[in-house]
Amino acid sequence: MRETDHVTENLAGPSSWVLGTRGSDLARTQAGQVAEALTAAGAGPLEMRIVRTEGDVTTGSLASLGGTGVFAGALRTALKAGTADVVVHSLKDLPTTPEPGLRIAAVPPRADVRDALCARNGWTLATLPAGARVGTGSPRRAALLRLARPDLEVVDIRGNVPTRLARTENDLDAVVLAMAGLVRLGLEARATEVLDPADMLPAPGQGALAVETRAEVPEPLAGALAVVDDLPTLVAVTAERQLLASLEAGCAAPVGALATVESGVLTLEAIAAAIDGGRALRSSQRTSIDLDGDREAAIATARRLGRDLGLELLGQGAGELARARP
Numbered sequence: 001m002r003e004t005d006h007v008t009e010n011l012a013g014p015s016s017w018v019l020g021t022r023g024s025d026l027a028r029t030q031a032g033q034v035a036e037a038l039t040a041a042g043a044g045p046l047e048m049r050i051v052r053t054e055g056d057v058t059t060g061s062l063a064s065l066g067g068t069g070v071f072a073g074a075l076r077t078a079l080k081a082g083t084a085d086v087v088v089h090s091l092k093d094l095p096t097t098p099e100p101g102l103r104i105a106a107v108p109p110r111a112d113v114r115d116a117l118c119a120r121n122g123w124t125l126a127t128l129p130a131g132a133r134v135g136t137g138s139p140r141r142a143a144l145l146r147l148a149r150p151d152l153e154v155v156d157i158r159g160n161v162p163t164r165l166a167r168t169e170n171d172l173d174a175v176v177l178a179m180a181g182l183v184r185l186g187l188e189a190r191a192t193e194v195l196d197p198a199d200m201l202p203a204p205g206q207g208a209l210a211v212e213t214r215a216e217v218p219e220p221l222a223g224a225l226a227v228v229d230d231l232p233t234l235v236a237v238t239a240e241r242q243l244l245a246s247l248e249a250g251c252a253a254p255v256g257a258l259a260t261v262e263s264g265v266l267t268l269e270a271i272a273a274a275i276d277g278g279r280a281l282r283s284s285q286r287t288s289i290d291l292d293g294d295r296e297a298a299i300a301t302a303r304r305l306g307r308d309l310g311l312e313l314l315g316q317g318a319g320e321l322a323r324a325r326p
């Protein structure tokens with residue numbers, strides 16, 4: 001199942017750090033950006049190694065695989081086995097439960113958090129014709145699409161970003177994809193509308209990367225990871241992921257969450273929706289936060305906000321919506 005012996009780039013010699021990544025173009029682009037940032041921050045030589053994961057091999061519906069981290073498992077196995085020293089995940093695909101012996105050592109500055117509609121004929125969410133067929137493998141996107149436009153026919157799809165885009169030249173009128181992924185692949189021109197979070201609240205952690213390592217990291221890698229880590233991003237994704245964890249929901253749940261920090265105020269907005277679009281619970285809370293003060297205190301504040309909003313939504317009955325399976 002793994003291809004950890006498949007070295008795609010090894011310009012550095014045997015004493016370099018091994019950076020493990022999934023094999024898709026998107027994953028390799030993301031890993032390449034992290035490798036560049038770590039090198040610029042003084043990590044020393046890095047080599048990239050492809051690790052095949054269950055999420056890349058399994059052909060069933062992505063939603064049916066559940067939120068158990070099908071993409072993360074093999075990368076974590078590589079870290080524990082010592083065949084990789086650093087791995088890069090899309091944060092939104094990473095389970096909220098910490099993995100014993102491992103740590104998220106850095107969360108780099110976040111890219112665009114929003115979803116994008118990629119449609120035929122330049123259509124937008126508002127101008128898609130009645131009954132248009134829109135592809136997504138995400139229960140959250142399916143639920144929010146149906147909520148905004150009950151007439152649409154949502155089609156379950158999967159595959160990598162170019163495969164999904166190709167469906168709009170074939171049997172679908174549109175697909176919904178993360179803008180961050182499109183930008184990283186240089187495919188942002190395919191977006192016919194960058195969706196307003198008011199209509200399509202992103203997945204917790206969307207647009208952010210997680211750089212994971214073993215618990216103990218030697219220098220100079222440890223120092224470089226600290227340089228690449230971005231506290232405003234970490235605080236935002238901490239609030240979003242704590243919200244998800246409080247709803248006892250996984251990364252495939254019909255739950256959207258978006259945290260923003262502005263002028264010392266952390267705002268968290270969340271939605272839990274029925275996958276059939278029949279009903280949704282939405283709320284937001286805010287708290288003051290000091291990003292220039294104690295780092296651990298800021299992270300604790302973000303966790304508290306996520307938990308408080310989670311409890312509020314649970315009190316309204318969001319648990320049942322969040323744990324629904326397609």
Ligand SMILES: NCc1[nH]cc(CCC(=O)O)c1CC(=O)O
Nearest residue numbers: 090093177178180181206207208
């Ligand atoms: N679930 C697949 C996945 N994981 C991360 C991204 C894009 C990058 C991101 O959202 O951070 C994508 C593709 C997509 O949702 O369109």
